[in-house]
Amino acid sequence: MTLLQTFLSIQVILYIDILIRLFIFRQISGLGLRVRLIVKISLILWGVRLILLRSSIFLEPFFLLAVIPFLKTDWNKTPKIFYGLLPAVISDMFMRVIGLYLRFLLNVDIVTFNNSIFFNVLLTLLLIPFYHYFFKGLGVKAEEFEIDTKDSMVKNVVVAMNTLFLTYLLLIRGNIILEIANERNFIHLNWDPYFIRTNILLIYFVLFTVSLLFLNYRLKEKKEEEIQYLKDRQLTNLSQYSRHVESLYRDIRSFRHDYTNILVSLNEAIKAEDISQIKSVYQAVIADSDKQFYNSKYDIAELSNIQNDAMKSLLSAKMLEAQNKGIAISVEVASQIGTPDMELIDFITMLSILLDNATEAAAEVRDGRLGFAYFVKEDRKIMVIENSIQEESVEISSIYDYGISSKGVGRGIGLANVKTIVNKYPNVSLSTNSYNHQFIQELTFFEGNK
Template sequence: MSSTIFLNFLLIYVTVLATFLLFLKISGLDFSYKQVILISVAGFLTVLFGAPVVYIVYPSYFVILAICFGNKKSKGLSIFYGLLPVVISDLFRRIITFFILPLVIRNSVTVTDGLFFSYGISLLGILFSWLFFYVFDYDFSLIKDKSVNSLIRRILLPINITMIFYYILAQVLYILDDIGMIETIWFRKVTVAFYLILFFILIAILDRHIKRELQMELLKQKEEQMKSLSQYSSHIEELYKEIRSFRHDYINILTSLRLGIENRDLPGIEKIYHQVLEKTEKQMQNNRYDFGHLMNLKNEALKSVLSAKILEAQNKGIAVGLEIPEIIETFSIEPLDLITIVSIMCDNAIEAAFESSSPEITLALFEQRNVLVFIIQNTTKEERIEVNKIFNEGYSTKGQDRGLGLTTVKRILDNYPKANLQTKSHSYEFRHTLII
């Protein structure tokens, strides 16, 4: 008897764990192995102690997880993430029971009453759910880091309503049949078949919209990169013209110096030096000529973004220093994620430096011990910024609803366990060091 109870508990836990892993797949949330074990154990205990109303407790548990750890600004998205793994695994479990098993087993109802077979079908339903997302290439985690626009809300609303309605109806029909009040097997089969078609249609519509939004975003990024690259090319062309002009002037200066030396005209040589050479030296030391360091960066998209941000800063009167001492070709982070992070950091640096008494920004990108290091430092109006608060959603030194950028940076970096972001602020200077 005790071994049967233990086995029953074990099968319940494995089912909860498998559903939780499906939930992570759908929502795109990332947890450590320790968190996965702890949360799945909590789900197991929730199912046990909520046994009388387990059909309500079980999906509610995943909805609460999605609300606590997911996009807090969209309850509709959290409900979708929480309900989908429970509903789709339940849907496939019933498809197997009603339509597949009768084709291979004559007395499928009697067989499925067994403990192993019952949980086996539940796990098989979860496996079919995984295959469903894999075959149709559905990835709904793409919207977790984005603002949920009105169209997505309009699509999520009927999906959530139909999932709730189907789940409640399926459980009520089962309970009525189980207590012998009414024979509902036919109604359950019709419900599953009808909802299967409706579910496929609604999910396909949502997926199509998400992918269209992603394509539009990628196209927008590409346009911005092309614009930045064009600005970069124009700037390089201007620098080339300046260097050509300097070369012409330099030849004239050398000629004047040669004549002065031949004539032993020391006052004339001194005059040429003080009036021309000193001015030229200061001009060539200008940070605008650091643009050449971008040639060491072989990622054209990142190069164009950095050039655009440097030009923006210089146009605002901010002194910019750039160091890329060696050729950098490979990155251990997705290009779009890296561009998003760099853009946010540069925008924040420009905004902060512009308000400081001596606007300066320093950028550095180099490899160290087989890791990539990106450093961005800027002057600030404040002597010191509280770095432990800047990553909180909504926090900003500029007021409310402004601190969304660094929250996005943190959310992106959560997907890269080996990435490390160090932030310091002191003596009117702010510094990010990103190690990838």
Template sequence: FKTNWNRTQKIFYGLLPFVIGDMFQRIIALYLRFLFQLEYSAMSLNIVFNVVITLLLLPFYLLFFKGLGIESKDLKVDTIDKELRKTFRWLNASFITYFLLVRITTQAEIWSQRGMIVIDWNPYYIRTNILLLYFAIFIVSMLYLNYQKKEKQAREIQELKDKQITDLGRYSRHVESLYKEIRSFRHDYTNILVSLNEAIKDEDIVAIRSVYQEVIADSDRKFYDGKYDIARLSNIQNPAVKSLLSSKMLEAQKKGIAISVEVDAEIEPPALELIEFITILSILLDNAIDAAEQCTNGNIVFAYFQEYDRKIVVVENTTVEDKAATSHIFEYGHSTKGDNRGIGLANVKTILDNYPKFSISTNSSNHRFVQELVFLE
């Protein structure tokens, strides 16, 4: 089984189960020993006692993390956020230190009992002090990690709210400008019908034909412009998603990129955290705008629809290259246009890795780059 974990993630996920299991078992054993006044030598050889400790491990684990207000998702390693990356590296260093100290004192005790070495200190006493000290450090570290995660989440939510207000403002101004265009068209169309009415009254076929061919026949062509496609975003039921998409489409138009929006039926966001869905859309659309902007006749297609039990998002854009390389685009640090882009796509992969039913596929050919997200409900 191969993962995309980096070194920090491998060390953390590899040592965390051992450290928690070993530390919790020793804490439970220490408590039971003093509760029942058991000797250490008798306790370590008692099979029933060891079975009881093992059975108490799971409830102790659940009560411990519930008491600290920490959920399993809070133990997910974040190596993109600089401060969180430092915290996880500190935790890894503490795991390794605890592991080495416990193993050294345990091995020293075994060698002493076998007469291989002579020591003038009590390994069990030293190991118990290491355990209690590290248990306190572990609690503080978990609380600090939980605090950092909550702070980061609060910042992201606030940034999302601020951005949503800004995007909604842009969307409202765009809708207002379209409304003014439609009012203007209605006024012009009324004048056209008046002139046509006069021609009909005079039974002037030449004038009627002239008015139709020169004015009426092409009068609706202006509404084929891509800027009117943004109105299709009204089918997206979530305001935050709608405001983000409208903002990105308007940004693309401002840069001279043609857009096409296909959201033909009312649809809700897929079943993942809203902020994660918005993050994914933002990254994919930013990349699409970057690539299309480099093309002479750049364009972007955004589609969001549902097929049976699947919600599908398609982001397509033109590219300068006939066929862009796609094999390593989700690797951390890999980018064809700046570091942020590489980090962004790596972030998309990190988010989707938490949802086994969600996937992303990438295809590039004929100067088109297509990314398709599939959310299995």
């Protein structure tokens, strides 16, 4: 193989390594980056790596840290470092562990192994299955690494892991740079760099595994706490919903009793063939007797068509809350329907944010209105939340950016979280419109494409 062919082969391997890191980044971050964007970023990083050549040995693991600020996220410094370094550590550490095992299995010396294109290609190809089965074996779901720095324990663990990542990369890459400097006689060291790197690798691999397991345990524990909170709130909301239904039943029972008396009065008038009395009874009582059932509070009865108790309880609670604030509500759930094809916690979180925002905006408007519709159309479920707003329309181009809101500095976090959740699911799309003092959110859930 000529020098040019060797160079091109190495560059292809390096490009594939960058691609793998970006796909790992997409999975652990939950950002749902499009493939086109990943390819574009990978080409840029590969070009930078090509320009830097050997100096990229030290800088290359930190490339993602430079990319993250250009992505729309709500992360502070701690998760940025975590998500920026974890793919580099996984790639570097796992490939070295695989290489260590292959060298032992095939009895190949380190110099021959490192200079072999075949072994370099093999390492790159084995990285994905090793990564997959390593996490699966530990019972860790990388796609659920949603770092919440509000949880002090999670934050402390992530800070410790960030320190672990930084020191590992600095020690490994520093060792390589010293080895190159020693080979070129810039310095003179009587040492075995491979032995030192192997020990660094093994120590940090154990630390990485232990910290990963602990972080996973804490995240699962936190999720269970959220589920329990959701269940408790669901019971409270269902109780409130039940009381409201009982109130509607009392209204209907009272109406039935009154209507019986009305019919008795009408019957007497008919027997007496007193047309004027019949007209009087009709005009005074019967003509307007059903108007009370046009009240929007009876619309909540349509929530009985929702088959999921958590969703039903949340909707009933939010609608009654809006009604208590003087907002006219309307609910349209014409037929039996369940939740869409996504994690229930994500769906409930998203629904809660959208309803809270709609209620808050409608409450600021005189004769404010809040409408909710949920229905099936062909192969998709569609949910529409519509509310009154004070302005003629809202500029929607930036409302989903973190911290951007018409309600003041530091607000608008909720809608940014909604966008983050939507981006996690390729089968979910969100459309936002605003006109004629109305703000409309339409969520479409395509079934079977989770």
